[in-house]
Amino acid sequence: MKVRFTVIKNEDAENYLDDRDKSELSRILWKIQELRHLNGKPALNTYLVVNTDEPYATDIVRIMQANNHWGPVSDHNQAEMQFKGDTLLLPETEGAI
Incomplete structure (x- = not known):
């Protein structure tokens, strides 16, 4: 099966990332969300993990x-x-x- 998704447990991000890392992750996720929206896709998808x-x-x-x-x-x-x-x-x- 092709690996199509990257999943990060919120608790892991909270526990293992410093404030700068959390800010960068937030920026990257925001950018993906905005570009998806500009491409006519739903900004956010919901998945079962x-x-x-x-x-x-x-x-x-x-x-x-x-x-x-x-x-x-x-x-x-x-x-x-x-x-x-x-x-x-x-x-x-x-x-x-």
Whole structure:
């Protein structure tokens, strides 16, 4: 599955970013919102987020597969996740902090 979203837990931003970082993050998010609006897209989207280590994650993947929203990666520069039986396999990451 192509990685299409970046999710930052609000609590992590609050706990791990200093005031300058928070200001920069806010500026970047505002810029994306404004440019989406100028391009005729909704300024804000709302998403459901599921941690892959939750016991129901495989159920979510099956629902996505049934609705053609889970498939092979077409971009070799994107991370790939595989669904094998009842196990969701995630790629190993190098240099993770």
